[in-house]
Amino acid sequence: MTTAHPTTSVPIWRDVRFLRVATQAVIVLVVAVVVGLGVRNLAEAIDARGLGFGFGFLTRSAGFDISETPIPYTPASSYATAFLAGLLNTLFVSLLGIILATILGVIAGVARLSPNWLVRQVAAGYVELMRNTPLLVQLFILYFAVFLQLPSVANSLAIGNAVFLNQRGVYLPAPQFGPGAGALGLVVLLALAVAIGALVVAGRRAREGNPIPRLGLYGTLAAIALVAIGWVVTGGPVAFDLPELQRFNFVGGMALSPEFTALLVGLVLYTGAFIGEVVRGGIQAVRRGQWEAARALGLSEGQTLRLVVFPQAMRIIVPPLTSQYLNLTKNSSLAIAIGYPDLFKIGQTMTNQTGQPVPVMLLVMGTYLAISLATSLVLNIYNRRVQVLER
Amino acid sequence: MTRSGMPFIVLVVLAMVLAACGDQAPSGNAGASQADESEPAASQADESAAPSEGGEPSGESRLALVQARGNLICGVNGSLPGFSFLDESGEMTGFDADFCRAIAAAVLGDAEAVEYRNLSTDQRGPALQTGEVDVLIRNTTWTVSRDTSWGLFAPTTFYDGQAIMVNSTLTDATTLEDLDGATICVQSGTTTELNLADAFSSAGLSYEPAVFADIDPTYQAYEEERCDAVTSDRSQLVARRTAFANPADHLILEEVLSKEPLGPVAPLGDDQWFNVVKWTVFATIEAEEQGITSENVEETAASSDNPAVQRFLGVTPPDTDPFDSGLGLEPDWVVNVISQVGNYGEIFERNLGAGTPFELERGLNALWTDDGLLYAPPYR
Numbered sequence: 001m002t003t004a005h006p007t008t009s010v011p012i013w014r015d016v017r018f019l020r021v022a023t024q025a026v027i028v029l030v031v032a033v034v035v036g037l038g039v040r041n042l043a044e045a046i047d048a049r050g051l052g053f054g055f056g057f058l059t060r061s062a063g064f065d066i067s068e069t070p071i072p073y074t075p076a077s078s079y080a081t082a083f084l085a086g087l088l089n090t091l092f093v094s095l096l097g098i099i100l101a102t103i104l105g106v107i108a109g110v111a112r113l114s115p116n117w118l119v120r121q122v123a124a125g126y127v128e129l130m131r132n133t134p135l136l137v138q139l140f141i142l143y144f145a146v147f148l149q150l151p152s153v154a155n156s157l158a159i160g161n162a163v164f165l166n167q168r169g170v171y172l173p174a175p176q177f178g179p180g181a182g183a184l185g186l187v188v189l190l191a192l193a194v195a196i197g198a199l200v201v202a203g204r205r206a207r208e209g210n211p212i213p214r215l216g217l218y219g220t221l222a223a224i225a226l227v228a229i230g231w232v233v234t235g236g237p238v239a240f241d242l243p244e245l246q247r248f249n250f251v252g253g254m255a256l257s258p259e260f261t262a263l264l265v266g267l268v269l270y271t272g273a274f275i276g277e278v279v280r281g282g283i284q285a286v287r288r289g290q291w292e293a294a295r296a297l298g299l300s301e302g303q304t305l306r307l308v309v310f311p312q313a314m315r316i317i318v319p320p321l322t323s324q325y326l327n328l329t330k331n332s333s334l335a336i337a338i339g340y341p342d343l344f345k346i347g348q349t350m351t352n353q354t355g356q357p358v359p360v361m362l363l364v365m366g367t368y369l370a371i372s373l374a375t376s377l378v379l380n381i382y383n384r385r386v387q388v389l390e391r
Numbered sequence: 392m393t394r395s396g397m398p399f400i401v402l403v404v405l406a407m408v409l410a411a412c413g414d415q416a417p418s419g420n421a422g423a424s425q426a427d428e429s430e431p432a433a434s435q436a437d438e439s440a441a442p443s444e445g446g447e448p449s450g451e452s453r454l455a456l457v458q459a460r461g462n463l464i465c466g467v468n469g470s471l472p473g474f475s476f477l478d479e480s481g482e483m484t485g486f487d488a489d490f491c492r493a494i495a496a497a498v499l500g501d502a503e504a505v506e507y508r509n510l511s512t513d514q515r516g517p518a519l520q521t522g523e524v525d526v527l528i529r530n531t532t533w534t535v536s537r538d539t540s541w542g543l544f545a546p547t548t549f550y551d552g553q554a555i556m557v558n559s560t561l562t563d564a565t566t567l568e569d570l571d572g573a574t575i576c577v578q579s580g581t582t583t584e585l586n587l588a589d590a591f592s593s594a595g596l597s598y599e600p601a602v603f604a605d606i607d608p609t610y611q612a613y614e615e616e617r618c619d620a621v622t623s624d625r626s627q628l629v630a631r632r633t634a635f636a637n638p639a640d641h642l643i644l645e646e647v648l649s650k651e652p653l654g655p656v657a658p659l660g661d662d663q664w665f666n667v668v669k670w671t672v673f674a675t676i677e678a679e680e681q682g683i684t685s686e687n688v689e690e691t692a693a694s695s696d697n698p699a700v701q702r703f704l705g706v707t708p709p710d711t712d713p714f715d716s717g718l719g720l721e722p723d724w725v726v727n728v729i730s731q732v733g734n735y736g737e738i739f740e741r742n743l744g745a746g747t748p749f750e751l752e753r754g755l756n757a758l759w760t761d762d763g764l765l766y767a768p769p770y771r
Contacts, residue, residue: 045521063585063588063589064579064584064585064588064602065584065587065588065600065602066600066602067599067600067601067602074592075585075588075589075592076592144611144612144615148612148615148616148617149615152561152616153561167615167616167617168574168617246572247562247571247572247573248561248562248570248572248573248574248619249572249573249574249599251572257601258617259601336604337604337605337608338603338608339601339602339603339604339608339612341602345579345602345604348513348579348580348604349513349579349580349584349602351513351516351517351580352512352513352515352516352579352580353580353585354540355516355520355536355537355540355541356540357516357517357520
């Protein structure tokens with residue numbers, strides 16, 4: 001072959017410039033073909049099976065009930081409302097899960113590096129157990145073997161007359177806002193502003209070496225006094241609605257269902273273990289010299305961790321942490337196994353009741369995609385802020 | 392960089408091409424996807440042959456497809472004792488499973504040539520719409536929207552009604568009114584879920600739903616006292632109650648919340664296949680009316696000189712051609728169905744009747760001659 005081209009120039013299949021362009025072109029072509037085939041198949045399949053494609057059903061009455069909704073919902077509400085209720089349930093459990101999993105994960109990560117043998121072993125046991133068993137199994141165990149084994153409604157565990165715990169959920173007093181609650185809210189905000197302002201000023205003056213004695217304390221006391229005066233003036237507009245046992249269930253107050261609690265606890269325990277490993281990795285990636293330098297300056301163990309190690313570890317922690325947050329959000333779709341009405345479960349029910357699987361699944365996928373992209377965006381902005389600024 | 396990257400790129404491209412082939416097969420035709428599962432190598436090799444083998448989606452009937460494939464893919468519940476569940480020997484048995492076997496006997500002459508697909512309530516509609524199953528016999532209620540969007544409902548095999556079962560250790564409720572404020576377990580994607588909402592709101596009562604996607608968690612949660620009551624088709628409540636630790640603690644209320652006609656469903660837009668499913672059900676009913684059972688069907692076919700029976704059983708009078716039903720089945724298909732599976736009465740008694748733990752009465756599911764609703768049109 002080569003003898004047929006007695007030229008000194010590089011043959012085209014070894015020319016780097018050509019290869020670069022060619023690989024790009026091939027990849028574009030392949031992606032286009034695959035996407036095109038997929039779309040064509042979908043269109044043909046929908047056509048062949050007589051499946052309609054449209055979103056007209058969204059405004060129709062859903063007809064099914066949802067066990068817990070953050071917005072007013074009855075079976076007479078529209079499918080769109082049902083979908084929104086599912087979305088809000090997903091966001092609620094995800095957001096709460098992310099916050100709690102982060103706290104648990106940081107504790108687990110730091111504990112795994114603790115000089116205390118027992119703490120270290122307990123943390124390691126927790127992380128390995130959670131990381132190495134499937135989340136679905138954990139959810140089933142939590143739901144059926146833990147939360148449904150709580151005492152029955154009649155034998156609820158009670159804290160005073162206000163908090164009840166049984167197998168149907170956790171019942172808490174619910175605040176009821178009367179007239180004047182808005183004004184009280186403004187007073188509370190004002191009090192918060194006073195307290196924070198005092199603390200900030202006190203801190204700045206202290207750093208400048210010109211402290212105002214007890215400014216922070218006075219500020220806080222003033223804030224408390226403000227709230228107290230506000231409460232009296234507005235006539236105490238916030239009452240608490242206590243849960244009360246009726247024929248079958250507790251009525252009134254706020255209730256967290258066992259489905260929600262099991263899902264939340266499951267997601268937090270599972271994701272917390274992964275976050276723990278991310279945090280441990282981040283801390284261990286900070287060079288030994290940094291610890292030693294901090295100690296040489298006389299910083300305590302806690303100060304070293306908080307002021308020297310953690311800020312540097314964050315640069316390593318944040319990108320994998322983003323993935324864990326996204327995982328938690330997407331794993332919340334396992335709610336379907338234990339009956340928490342999240343986005344995916346409502347989507348499944350909608351598919352079933354409308355007979356429109358493709359539009360509903362596109363809607364569900366698009367929504368998860370949007371949630372994930374929004375989470376990534378926020379964390380990427382944060383990540384840029386904690387990165388090293390090259391000078 | 393480029394050099395070391397090339398093998399990876401080639402791999403990715405290869406994977407994409409393979410994925411594209413994989414994508415194409417299931418949507419081409421359900422029959423083709425079935426063939427893929429049994430012979431993955433063959434289908435990869437002649438990708439172009441797959442569509443022609445499966446037939447044009449609209450052109451060929453599923454009847455030919457099933458006959459070419461040699462087995463019937465039947466969507467069932469799989470977790471409902473009495474209707475479709477695995478027995479000790481690992482065989483799918485039950486009332487619904489027997490109708491799957493009846494259709495297989497009619498189409499293929501072999502009642503055992505059935506592949507069962509266990510489907511949840513949420514999966515069954517799409518499974519039928521996408522043609523993943525040839526027929527859905529999964530205690531599915533006939534409604535107008537399902538009839539127009541899921542598939543065509545063959546005659547009802549079981550006339551049921553929605554009922555409520557209460558845990559009598561938790562409540563002494565005996566009517567719907569007594570359940571005001573109760574927590575009720577229900578399965579999502581069912582007509583019972585919708586009827587429950589209707590029944591309580593029209594009676595001006597309130598309830599707290601606990602909705603589960605699968606049948607097992609629904610009853611598990613109910614048995615763990617997550618709910619005061621559970622609602623479903625009466626037959627299902629009876630069947631699931633037998634599996635409880637203390638069946639005597641659970642009371643099924645007399646109230647009937649709705650009509651629940653359960654029957655087989657065939658995919659939309661295939662008249663020939665729909666007729667086969669429909670007339671297989673009718674054949675079991677007709678056989679009971681004629682007194683033809685699995686015991687005597689062969690003998691009746693050989694000895695009867697009643698023209699109606701001869702026509703029904705595909706017996707050819709001397710010097711004539713057999714009666715052509717137009718269904719595209721063998722003339723003696725009814726004999727296959729009755730001898731291998733039995734008539735309606737036999738199927739009912741075997742799975743749900745007095746000799747079973749469920750001890751269901753025939754009730755509405757008796758022949759029209761016995762004041763029931765079962766009525767098969769003339770076979771001629």
